[in-house]
Amino acid sequence: MSLQKNAGAVRRFSRLMKFAGWLQNIPNRITPPPFRLMQIGSAFWQSRALYAAAQLDIATVLGDEHLTADEIAARVSADPDATYRLLRMLAALGVFEEVSPRVFSNNGLSAYLREDHPKSVRAMILMHNSEEMSRPWYEQLEKGVQSGDVPFQLAHGQELFGYMDSHPEFDRLFSQAMDCVEALTGDSFALDFDWGRFERVIDVGGSKGSKSLAILKRHPHLKALVVDRAQVVREAEQHWTGREAPALLARLSFQAGDLFESVPAATSARDIYLLSAVLHGFDDDSCVKALRNIAGACAGTGARIALMEMVLPESRPDLASASLDMQLFMGTRGRGRTLEEWLRLFDRSGLVLEEQVGLQSFAKILVLQLGQ
Numbered sequence: 001m002s003l004q005k006n007a008g009a010v011r012r013f014s015r016l017m018k019f020a021g022w023l024q025n026i027p028n029r030i031t032p033p034p035f036r037l038m039q040i041g042s043a044f045w046q047s048r049a050l051y052a053a054a055q056l057d058i059a060t061v062l063g064d065e066h067l068t069a070d071e072i073a074a075r076v077s078a079d080p081d082a083t084y085r086l087l088r089m090l091a092a093l094g095v096f097e098e099v100s101p102r103v104f105s106n107n108g109l110s111a112y113l114r115e116d117h118p119k120s121v122r123a124m125i126l127m128h129n130s131e132e133m134s135r136p137w138y139e140q141l142e143k144g145v146q147s148g149d150v151p152f153q154l155a156h157g158q159e160l161f162g163y164m165d166s167h168p169e170f171d172r173l174f175s176q177a178m179d180c181v182e183a184l185t186g187d188s189f190a191l192d193f194d195w196g197r198f199e200r201v202i203d204v205g206g207s208k209g210s211k212s213l214a215i216l217k218r219h220p221h222l223k224a225l226v227v228d229r230a231q232v233v234r235e236a237e238q239h240w241t242g243r244e245a246p247a248l249l250a251r252l253s254f255q256a257g258d259l260f261e262s263v264p265a266a267t268s269a270r271d272i273y274l275l276s277a278v279l280h281g282f283d284d285d286s287c288v289k290a291l292r293n294i295a296g297a298c299a300g301t302g303a304r305i306a307l308m309e310m311v312l313p314e315s316r317p318d319l320a321s322a323s324l325d326m327q328l329f330m331g332t333r334g335r336g337r338t339l340e341e342w343l344r345l346f347d348r349s350g351l352v353l354e355e356q357v358g359l360q361s362f363a364k365i366l367v368l369q370l371g372q
Contacts, residue, residue, distance in 0.1 A: 002194075002355060002357075003193055003194045003197065003355055003357055003365075003367055004192070004193070004194070004355070004357045004358065005191065005192050005193060005194050006188075006191060006192045006360070007358070009192070009360055010188075010192055010358040010359060010360055011358070013188075013359075013360040013361075014358065017318070017362075020318075021318040021319070024318070024319055027039070046093060047128075047129060048129065049086055049089050049090055049093075050090065050095065050125060050129075051125060051126070051129035052086060053086060053087075053090055053095070053096075053110075053113065054113055054122050054125040054126055054129075055126065056076040056078060057076065057115065057122070058072060058076060058083075058087070058096075058110075058113075059096075059106055059110045059111065059112075059113035059114045059122070060113075060114045060115045060116065060122075061075045061076055062096075062104065062105060062106050062110075062114075063106070063114070063116075064106070065105070066099055066100075066103055066104070066105045067103065067104060067105075068102055068103050068104075069081075069083050069084035069087055069102045069103075069104065070083075070084075070102075072087070072104065084102055087104050090110075091104065094107070094109055095107075095109045095110050095113075096109075096110045097110075113125065120180065121180045122180075123173060123176035123177045123179070123180050124177040124180040124181075126173060126177070127173050127174055127176070127177035128177070128327075130170065130173065132152075132156065132163070132167075132170050133152075133330075133331070135155045135156070136151035136152045136154065136155040136156075136330050136331065137151070137330060139151075139154075139155055140152075140154040140155045141330065144329070144330070150329075150330075150331065150332060150333060151329075151330045151331075152330060152331040152332070159332070159333075160281075160331045160332055161281075165229075165231070168231070171231070172235075175207055175208070175232060175235075178207055178277075179207065179208060179210055181277065186360065186361060187214050188359040188360035188361045189211065189214075189215075189276070189308055189359055189361070189363070189365065190211075190214045190215045190217075190218055191218070191360075192357065192358065192359045192360060193306070193357050193359070193365050195215050195218070195219050195222065195272075196219050196221075196222075197270075198222065198270050198271065198272045198304075199221065199222065199223065199268070199270035199271070200222065200223045200224065200225065200267075200270065200271045200272070201215055201216075201222060201223075201224040201225070201271075201272055201273075201274050202224075202225050202227065202263070202264055202266070202271060202272070202273045202274065203224055203225065203226045203227065203274045203276075204227045204228075204257075204259055204263055204273055204274065204275050204278065204294070205227070205228055205259060205275060205276070205278040206226040206227065206228055206274065206276070207226075207228055207232055207236065208226075208232075208235070208236040208239050208240070209224065209226040209236055209240070209252055209254065211274070211276055212224035212226055212252060212274075213240070213244065213248065213252060216248060216251050216252060217248065222251065223251045223252075223253075224251065224252050224253070225253050225254070225255060225264060226252065226253070226254045226255070227254075227255050227256075227257040227259075227263060227264060228254075228256070228257070229256065229258075230256040233254045233255065233256045236254055237254050240252070259278070259290045259293065259294075260286065260289055260290055260293065261293070262293060262297070263293055263294055263297050264297065265297045265301075266297055266298050266301040266303035267301060268301055268302070268303070269301060269302030269303060269304075270303075271298075271301065271303040271304075272303060272304045272305070272306055273294055273297075273298070273303065273304070273305045273306065274306050274308065275294075275305070275306070275307050275308070275309075276308040277308060277309060277310075277363070278290075279291075279307065279309060279334070279345075280309055280310065280328055280334045280335065280336060280337070281328065281331075281332045281334040282332065282333060282334045283333040283334065283335075284344075284345060286333070287345050287349075288345055288348045288349050291305075291345065291346070291349035291351060291368075292349050292350065295349055295350050295351055295370055298369075298370055299370065302369075304354070304367055304368065304369055305351065305367070305368040305369070306365050306366070306367055306368075307342075307365065307366040307368065308359075308363050308364070308365050308366075309337070309342070309363055309364065309366065310324065310336050310337075310362055310363055310364075311337070311338065311339050311342065311356070311363075311364050311366070312325070312336045312337060312338045313338065314338050314340070317336075320362060321336060321362065322336075324336060339356070342366060346368060350370060350371050351368045351369065351370060351371060352368065352369055352370075352371045352372075353366060353367070353368060354367045354368060354369050355367040
């Protein structure tokens with residue numbers, strides 16, 4: 001029996017994304033090539049302006065008010081004229097709204113930069129534009145493309161996850177940014193997949209457990225165990241106290257663990273391992289090692305594995321997918337993978353693909369079982 005739910009809505013979302021991809025290419029068709037290349041070449045102006053606004057937390061300061069540029073500048077301790085010019089540019093991009101001369105408010109886009117917005121992406125903007133993540137793009141991308149080396153490691157002298165272990169402030173920002181992913185993907189992972197067929201979710205690399213909680217809220221019989229690095233787990237155990245109901249948190253537990261060493265063993269076919277956007281950050285051999293560990297933990301139980309990952313088409317991916325793949329190249333030895341590339345990893349790991357579950361998001365859930 002299929003684990004797919006809401007199949008009609010998933011198909012409609014897929015068609016909508018294809019249409020959005022077609023719309024994205026319109027500027028290439030209607031803008032003279034030299035000007036279009038200049039637009040692309042200066043696109044970093046936009047990202048840096050957005051970063052400055054996020055760093056100053058202008059959207060949170062604005063809240064539901066209409067404020068002059070001078071009032072905003074006073075509240076964020078900035079120069080009034082420079083603040084006006086920054087907001088004017090962002091408003092021209094559709095971020096913030098100039099409701100009358102030099103008076104600004106939040107709009108449908110800038111609202112998602114507010115710290116108090118339930119789906120705020122501010123941490124994601126801050127993380128991607130931080131010095132740690134920007135330097136590899138600006139300083140080492142060309143060398144990385146020439147040599148095949150990871151630009152982040154070229155810039156910082158160590159790989160991304162090792163850097164996070166020794167830089168706790170950036171580690172916290174990265175973790176907050178990963179929590180923002182739900183603002184991009186929504187809760188389709190909890191709605192479009194039939195979690196109700198299981199009794200326990202083992203959420204490997206689940207950070208604070210926000211995805212597990214979203215699933216638990218919809219399935220009162222379920223329990224979840226979140227497995228992540230020790231320092232992540234220490235913070236996660238305290239994070240939800242007072243934010244969620246005690247009865248809900250009683251069904252959520254945490255355990256420190258290393259995906260490449262061992263994972264908690266499954267106990268029955270009613271267990272399912274969830275790896276959400278974890279394996280795309282690693283090279284093929286590391287993925288196989290991780291999958292073999294999980295396969296070993298499933299042995300003799302009939303437990304399943306749910307990989308929530310982007311699945312690239314064989315050719316001509318959309319801009320969002322291709323851009324994410326380049327970000328993976330910049331920071332890790334991982335990559336976006338086609339279905340054929342995923343299948344080769346599963347075969348090396350002794351696993352078989354049981355089903356590919358579509359979601360109303362950029363990702364899919366690949367359901368795996370031990371091979372016969």
